Amino acid sequence: MSAVVSLELVFDEPSDAAVRREWDALVAADLPSQARHTGESNRPHITLLVRPELADVDLSALAASLPLTLALGAPLLFGIGRSRVIARSVVPSFELLEVHDRVHALAEMGDDAPHTRPGAWTAHVTLARRVPLERVGEALKVLAEAGETELAVSATGVRRWDSATRTVSDPVGRGTLETC
Numbered sequence: 001m002s003a004v005v006s007l008e009l010v011f012d013e014p015s016d017a018a019v020r021r022e023w024d025a026l027v028a029a030d031l032p033s034q035a036r037h038t039g040e041s042n043r044p045h046i047t048l049l050v051r052p053e054l055a056d057v058d059l060s061a062l063a064a065s066l067p068l069t070l071a072l073g074a075p076l077l078f079g080i081g082r083s084r085v086i087a088r089s090v091v092p093s094f095e096l097l098e099v100h101d102r103v104h105a106l107a108e109m110g111d112d113a114p115h116t117r118p119g120a121w122t123a124h125v126t127l128a129r130r131v132p133l134e135r136v137g138e139a140l141k142v143l144a145e146a147g148e149t150e151l152a153v154s155a156t157g158v159r160r161w162d163s164a165t166r167t168v169s170d171p172v173g174r175g176t177l178e179t180c
Helices: 013-028 060-065 094-107 133-144
Strands: 003-013 045-051 068-080 081-089 124-132 150-162 167-170 177-179
Touching: 003 013, 003 094, 003 124, 013 124, 013 133, 013 150, 045 094, 045 124, 045 150, 060 094, 068 094, 068 124, 068 133, 081 133
Parallel strands: none
Antiparallel strands: 003 045, 003 150, 068 081, 068 150, 081 124, 150 167, 167 177
């Protein structure tokens, strides 16, 4: 998928700051990190849905589910080839899976990225992309020394990211948040 639209859970300030500390620890070790992505839209999040296109979706029904208390767990590795994505796992809970299912139901059927479909989704928060295989161990050590084994976070909102228009909006009801 080249141009995509995604729906993402975003965190309160303390949770956002906790993830950014892990991003910063990777930068301090001269490793790949999401902190190096300086776009205005870059922030810690959990992707719920990704599609090439998505009609406007009213997700105001999700407002009652927020804030959602979650736990970030052990690191995950994604990818193939000579590099990996390093992410924090999100410990599954009934509430999280219910929000994920409701987002997909409200968005109706579409051409979802396979990794975001109900039943195939692995909830995570990305820490670094394109980590060379030979540095994965080093990155995991840095993260183990910098963070907590399990990190309590609070998801307080849902944002819609449209890569074609480079805009972020709030489908729960507050309008456009930022243009990047």
